[in-house]
Amino acid sequence: xxxxxxxxxxxxxxxxxxxxxxxxxxxxxxxxxxxxxxxxxxxxxxxxxxxxxxxxxxxxxxxxxxxxxxxxxxxxxxxxxxxxxxxxxxxxxxxxxxxxxxxxxxxxxxxxxxxxxxxxxxxxxxxxxxxxxxxxxxxxxxxxxxxxxxxxxxxxxxxxxxxxxxxxxxxxxxxxxxxxxxxxxxxxxxxxxxxxxxxxxxxxxxxxxxxxxxxxxxxxxxxxxxx
Amino acid sequence: xxxxxxxxxxxxxxxxxxxxxxxxxxxxxxxxxxxxxxxxxxxxxxxxxxxxxxxxxxxxxxxxxxxxxxxxxxxxxxxxxxxxxxxxxxxxxxxxxxxxxxxxxxxxxxxxxxxxxxxxxxxxxxxxxxxxxxxxxxxxxxxxxxxxxxxxxxxxxxxxxxxxxxxxxxxxxxxxxxxxxxxxxxxxxxxxxxxxxxxxxxxxxxxxxxxxxxxxxxxxxxxxxxx
DNA sequence: AAAAGTTTATAACAATTCTTTATCCATATA
DNA sequence: TATATGGATAAAGAATTGTTATAAACTTTT
Numbered sequence: 001x002x003x004x005x006x007x008x009x010x011x012x013x014x015x016x017x018x019x020x021x022x023x024x025x026x027x028x029x030x031x032x033x034x035x036x037x038x039x040x041x042x043x044x045x046x047x048x049x050x051x052x053x054x055x056x057x058x059x060x061x062x063x064x065x066x067x068x069x070x071x072x073x074x075x076x077x078x079x080x081x082x083x084x085x086x087x088x089x090x091x092x093x094x095x096x097x098x099x100x101x102x103x104x105x106x107x108x109x110x111x112x113x114x115x116x117x118x119x120x121x122x123x124x125x126x127x128x129x130x131x132x133x134x135x136x137x138x139x140x141x142x143x144x145x146x147x148x149x150x151x152x153x154x155x156x157x158x159x160x161x162x163x164x165x166x167x168x169x170x171x172x173x174x175x176x177x178x179x180x181x182x183x184x185x186x187x188x189x190x191x192x193x194x195x196x197x198x199x200x201x202x203x204x205x206x207x208x209x210x211x212x213x214x215x216x217x218x219x220x221x222x223x224x225x226x227x
Numbered sequence: 228x229x230x231x232x233x234x235x236x237x238x239x240x241x242x243x244x245x246x247x248x249x250x251x252x253x254x255x256x257x258x259x260x261x262x263x264x265x266x267x268x269x270x271x272x273x274x275x276x277x278x279x280x281x282x283x284x285x286x287x288x289x290x291x292x293x294x295x296x297x298x299x300x301x302x303x304x305x306x307x308x309x310x311x312x313x314x315x316x317x318x319x320x321x322x323x324x325x326x327x328x329x330x331x332x333x334x335x336x337x338x339x340x341x342x343x344x345x346x347x348x349x350x351x352x353x354x355x356x357x358x359x360x361x362x363x364x365x366x367x368x369x370x371x372x373x374x375x376x377x378x379x380x381x382x383x384x385x386x387x388x389x390x391x392x393x394x395x396x397x398x399x400x401x402x403x404x405x406x407x408x409x410x411x412x413x414x415x416x417x418x419x420x421x422x423x424x425x426x427x428x429x430x431x432x433x434x435x436x437x438x439x440x441x442x443x444x445x446x447x448x449x450x451x452x453x454x
Numbered sequence: 455a456a457a458a459g460t461t462t463a464t465a466a467c468a469a470t471t472c473t474t475t476a477t478c479c480a481t482a483t484a
Numbered sequence: 485t486a487t488a489t490g491g492a493t494a495a496a497g498a499a500t501t502g503t504t505a506t507a508a509a510c511t512t513t514t
Contacts, residue, residue: 068396072410075358078349095341100349101328102342114322115329122305122327122349157461172370195463197501204502216372217501218385219471226370384471420490422473428493444491446481 005120006030008049010040010066011082012058020053023109029116037061044070049077051120053112056083056090067097076173078119082107133168135227136210140164147206154206159184163199167215167225177222232347233257235276237267237293238309239285247280250336256343264288271297276304278347280339283310283317294324305346309334360395362454363437367391374433381433386411390426394442394452404449 007029011017014035021031032047034040038060044052052070056063067079078100083090094102101115133140139148145161147154156164162184167175181188181196200215200223207213213227234256238244244260251258259274261267265287271279279297283290294306305327310317321329328342360367366375372388374381383391389411394402408415408423427442427450434440440454 072393072396091338092341095345098345098348100345111318114319118322118325118327119349121325122346159462191464194465194501198463198503200501201503214371217471219500221385386472418474421475424491425473425493427491431492444480446490 004028004030005050006032006048007116008032008034008040008044008047008052008054010034010037010053010058010063011055012036013055020109020112024113024116027113035059037063037066040066041069044073050123051078051080051116053080053082053116056081056094064093064097067094067099071098078123080112080116080119082112130168133165133171135168135207136212138207138210138213140168142168149209156206159199160202160206163196164203167203167223171225171227174218174224175222180222231255231257232277233259233275234343235259235261235267235271235274235279235281237261237264237280237285237290238282239263240282247336247339251340251343254340262286264290264293267293268296271300278305278307278343278350280307280309280343283308283321291320291324294321294326298325305350307339307343307346309339358392360392360398362395362434363439365434365437365440367395369395376436383433386426387429387433390423391430394430394450398452398454401445401451402449407449 005028007024009017009021009024009031011020011033012035017033017035021033024031032043032049034043036059040054040058041061052067054063054066058066061069063081063083067081070077070079075098079098080101080103081094081099082103082105083094084105091102100119103112103115131142133142135147137149140146141148142161142165145156145158147156163180166180166183169175177193177196178188181192185192185195200217204215207215213225216224216226218224232255234251236244236248236251236258238247238260239262241262244262248258248260259270259276261270263286267281267285268288279294281290281293285293288296290308290310294308297304297306302325306325307328307330308321308326309330309332310321311332318329327346330339330342358369360369362374364376367373368375369388369392372383372385374383390407393407393410396402404420404423405415408419412419412422427444431442434442440452443451443453445451
């Protein structure tokens with residue numbers, strides 16, 4: 001079973017917008033069409049999308065501003081800009097915001113589809129769950145429950161390993177406390193939360209020699225493995 | 228320590244090739260230039276690259292054929308095609324082989340760089356997105372929530388970091404009070420507004436040693452990070 | 455099956471983070 | 485210049501998180 005991808009399409013030209021939506025839906029992408037930047041932002045805050053296709057020139061909130069606001073909420077989601085302008089500075093601004101692609105009108109729908117799929121192909125793999133993670137100089141083997149640094153092998157306990165694996169799965173994102181507790185400890189009560197704190201301390205000790213990797217706390221939310 | 232990326236550049240136009248290599252090397256990418264498809268293939272089999280930039284029309288072995296051969300060895304390496312043709316069918320063929328991007332000549336070197344970096348950002352994990360701001364002598368790492376000044380590292384709390392990040396995103400523009408409150412505190416009530424005041428004071432203390440950076444108040448509107 | 459060793463849970467307390475309150479200062483407007 | 489509204493700062497209070505010690509629950513060894 002393939003997971004259906006959900007796209008946010010922000011395009012003020014109604015004809016083009018409808019056409020694109022129809023085409024993308026036919027190609028298997030669930031597509032929400034918004035006629036301006038503000039509506040698109042509202043849609044983004046209330047739904048979960050896998051990729052955004054944003055027209056640059058739109059009423060109320062232009063594509064660049066919208067992209068910046070979206071980046072504040074999700075620093076990772078792929079963004080493709082559509083624009084009539086092909087001005088250099090414009091293209092650069094788009095990429096600086098963190099665009100994944102920049103397509104100038106007129107373009108064929110097929111080209112959009114190809115570019116979109118090229119990005120999705122890259123994106124999918126990146127958040128796949130791995131068995132072995134590289135944490136700076138340490139290699140973390142989730143199967144063997146080991147932290148390896150050259151000849152030096154540190155065995156992790158099951159809980160330590162499960163927690164570190166969850167953190168790795170969510171590297172550079174916040175791992176929510178409740179989610180971790182429910183996943184590893186099943187019940188997210190007070191005592192398990194204390195227990196989790198203790199394991200965070202243990203993991204920090206294990207990783208303290210590698211300064212480029214750090215488990216930071218996000219107050220009231222959870223923990224984040226930054227590297 | 229940053230790992231240097233290694234690029235394979237296949238381009239038969241000697242002038243363009245040398246120019247691109249020089250530019251990419253200056254931007255920190257180790258670049259091997261090959262004048263035709265066969266040499267490029269040989270280079271690929273004997274070295275390890277992170278990304279390929281291939282001209283489509285080349286003597287001995289064209290870019291598409293080369294890409295297919297490369298794909299047999301490495302199904303995953305990102306490929307960018309360069310071409311003078313902008314024919315539809317051509318673009319599609321490129322993407323079908325598994326191109327990550329397709330740039331038609333003439334293009335600016337800066338655009339190539341941006342597209343290349345967009346792909347590398349996706350390919351090499353999320354840490355490339357890590358936004359880092361320069362605030363005078365301070366380096367602000369939003370991921371690690373740190374203000375760095377040489378050896379001196381000051382850890383910021385989550386709230387401090389979120390607020391400073393918002394200010395940086397709107398540097399030299401007014402960050403509206405309500406927008407910041409809704410973004411960070413969710414609810415923009417009276418108490419959260421007081422709380423925000425407190426955090427502004429904290430950030431000012433952190434930044435007080437750098438006179439070129441200042442958080443100024445815009446009465447009745449919000450705050451502005453000037454630098 | 456007792457002893458020894460590991461792993462996990464709990465308790466107690468320390469430290470940090472965030473919120474709220476109080477008081478004083480600044481700015482806009484009448 | 486009086487007054488209302490908005491902002492600055494310090495300090496107290498509440499909640500969350502960090503650390504260490506120790507107890508309990510398992511496993512393995514003898």
